[in-house]
Amino acid sequence: MKQRIRIVIFNKKSVSIALSFLIPVLIMAVNYYRLGIYPTSDRTILASDAFGQLVNFYSGFNNFLHGEQSFFYTWNGSLGLNFVSLMSYYTNSLFSFLVFFFDNINMPDAMYVILLTKIGTMGITFWIFAQQTFRLPQWGKVSLSVCYALMSFTVAYSIMLMWMDALIYLPLVLLGIQRLMDKQKPVLLFVVYFLLFVSNYYMAFMVGLFSLLYFLVRLLTEWNRYKQSILPYFVTSLLAGGASMIIILPSVIDLRTNGEKIDTITTLFTKDLGPWDFIVKSMSGVYDTSKFGSGPFISIGLLPLLFFIFYFVSRKIPLKNKLLYGGLVIFMIISVYIQPLNLFWQGLHSPNMFLFRFSFLYSTLVLILAGFGLEKFEKKDLNILLNIVLSLVGIFILVAIVSNKKRYGYITQESLILTVFLVSVYILLFALKEKGIKYVWLVPSLIVICICTELFFNTQQIMIGINKEWGYTNRKQYTNGYKQIKPLVEKAQSRNDSFFRLENIDAVSRTDSFNYNYSGVTMFSSIRNRHSSQYLDRLGYRSPDTNLIIQYPNNTILMDDLLGIKYNIAKNDPKKYGFKKIAAQGEYGLYENEHTLPLGMLTDKGIFQSKNNRNQTALIRYLSGQEEPIFQFTGLNEVSRKNMSLREEGDFTYFSEEANTNGEKSITWEVSIPEKTQGYITLDTRYSNGLDDGSVEVTVSDYKKTSALSSTGSYYNIGYYEKAEKVQVTAKFTGSSVIKLIRPSVLVLKTETLDQGIAAIKDKEVAFNVKGNKVNAEVATEKEQVIFTTIPYDEGWQAKVDGKPVAIKAVQDALITIKIPKGKHSVQLTYYPKGIKLGSVLFISCVSIFAVFVYWHKRKEGQNNS
DSSP states (O other), rough: OHHHHHHHHHHHHHHHHHHHHHHHHHHHHHHHHTTBBSSSSBOOOOOOOOIIIHHHHHHHHHHHHHTOSSEEEESSTTTEHHHHHHHHHHSGGGGGGGGSSSSGGHHHHHHHHHHHHHHHHHHHHHHHHHHOOOOOHHHHHHHHHHHHHHHHHHHHTTTTTGGGHHHHHHHHHHHHHHHHHHHOHHOOOOHHEEEHHOOHHHHHHHHHHHHHHHHHHHHHHHHHHHGHHHHHHHHHHHHHHHHHHHHHHHHHHHHHSSSSSOOOOOOOOOOOOOOOHHHHHSSSTTOOOTTTTTOOOOOOHHHHHHHHHHHHTTTTTTHHHHHHHHHHHHHHHHHHHHHHHHHHHHSSSSSSSSSOHHHHHHHHHHHHHHHHHHHOOOOOGGGHHHHHHHHHHHHHHHHHSSSOOOTTTTOOOOOOOOOOHHHHHHHHHHHHHTOOTTTTGGGHHHHHHHHHHHHHHHHHHHHHHHHHHHOBBBHHHHHHHHHHHHHHHHHHHHSSOOOOOEEETTTSSSEEEEEEOOOOOEOSSSSSOOOOOOOHHHTTTOOOOTTTTOOOOOOOOOHHHHHTTEEEEEESOOTTEEEEEEEEEEEEEEEEETTOSSSSEEOOGGGGGGGGGSSSHOOOOOOOOOOOOOOEEEEEEEEEEEEEEEEETTTTTEEESSSSSHHHHHHHHEEEEEEEEEEEEEEEEEEEEEESEEEEEEEEEEEEEEEEEETSSSEEEEEEESOOOOEEEEEEEOOOEEEEEEEEEEEEEEEEHHHHHHHHHHHHEEOOEEEEEEEEEEEESEEEEEEEEEEEEEEEEEETTTTTEEEEETTTEEEEEEESSSEEEEEEEEEEOOTTHHHHHHHHHHHHHHHHHHHHHHHHHHHOOO
């Protein structure tokens, strides 16, 4: 009989776990299907950063799993950077290993599977928390778990897959705290804290801070009982944090060197918020935006909201508990409205869209208190619940009527009606349940069905909002480019045994290089080498502001040669001197540069003087020892213009739209190009003060290229000319009514002079062999010299000459150089992220200390019990 009872209980739990996983997955999957998204479908889940960044970083992680990428260092982005730090923000997840079973061309499907698996796992982890925390029937635990997995934050920010792990671990962290406090069992907390910290340090900070507040609140509810847990909690937390330093320490050091600066607090209150945000965003099916100006995404479902309120009005909950947990709720709300607190939760840095990234913590707290309220609910509390429903309905309707329609215009009639209807249905179902009608056993099922219906509607409305705002990318935008670009990259790789760089002029995204596994310049990432990006910006590439982006387009062939850009992939002939087409695939061609330099070249200590490295001209002239100018300027003669007026002010020219229709405006110049030169028209917006929001289409003869003014370089290619020629150049501006440029001019590069300079540098080349995080070369010099490299400087690099460590010195804090004595030498550069060795020691030490601590703690507990 006992065995039979155990089997029944086991089956109920198994069904509950399965439902907690499957219901959120099915709701997400069906809503995606309604938008035409499913594995192999024409549309994908890729939207916003998921298309521009994540799909390619997952592909890069897949390359690593298949042995094509070093764990420590990647050459793919911005010449090269710390791969451990990149992974620690974007791909460090147990679920990321699923990509191993997908080819990169199918990465959108891998991300679909990963996202749904993560959301289902959120349901499981909250069910585990609920099972150990609440005295509720299984339908109640399943309901809360489904609400947790499909909270508005999850759906609205589902684009950011790397944030979802924090929501998986959060319930287990809180359960770990409870087990430590109630049962003196710290192992769960240690393991989950460790997994949380190494999965995504950014979200882990928020969860870590919240869990500390949760511990303190719970501690104060029963001080005498829980005070003995203070030491175990802090020991466990610190040791888990210490163990995670194997990943976090290299990432933190990298962030301090290259990451975002701490924002200056200029205002007390957070901008662009309304007084009704927490009420409106608690309704079902409301979506404003995930861009700037949004309110926090906090909806957790209407039933949990009712019992969250019930928690504070019920007399069954101790007043002390209400005050303590209520204080934490108020603190979370205040944190949204008070800018210093808002910034603190998010690492003292203002988010670039996707605001209030800590709001899921508020939603979780609401859900937990709802669970405590629900377990205290009895038949005699129906009147209290009815009053809550009536009050809540009144508040929702009142806010919908009196709120600012400009701010809260996203409250739809459909959302308001369904919200009012559902809270009414919930109170009716609870009334039927408590009155013991004939088929009362059906009522819990009807409650779960209503919850699922509400969450389905809420998920649907948010997904529709995402689709309107960002647009879920068509698969062809990803795969068509892949099918054409990948074979050309492989063609380039097959022609080379030595290291080279490649750039796609018509790239699909700004992180393509991670997908196709080639070394390039362009990158868009929160993890970057800011010093090298800032220097590359001075060398003609564009990497503005915080250097989140660095763009290859619109620089000179001089920089192609210097950085070893041996190949261009482009849809049309790039019209570059020295580049010859060697292959084609679909719309794309592969163009090989005949004049590239290797990673290293010999020079002397004069390279460190600013006058010799301040720009690309000074750098190439010093490295080559050439005095003859490489560039010369020539004038522009206006031929015609359309819908445009010009105003010159100092060194600047303002191009203004005449008709004020925000439409097309263009100007045509005639230019005299000397023989054997590469021509560029300079359209420089670096001092535009915001008057650069738009794009320009530059047309010369049969060559046409469109670029964003604010994010690409200033040297717009107008072709190579073997013979002197007069050409007409048209610049067509769109997207902004006024454009401010440094007065445009024509820059011509004398190719014969360039050839002489490149040949002179090649005589002093140092051909490095690159393999993962190791770079080797053999060099012979007749005197002491300096090897100048185009490897980005990072403190993780270590250099040896003939096996003996030597110092590395950086040019402009950006590029590596090594001093070499006279004679023949073996040079080796090895990269290990700074802090990873200490982090490894801390990992081993902290795990060992924790094991000893657990043993000591159990032994002490056993002695006390005896």
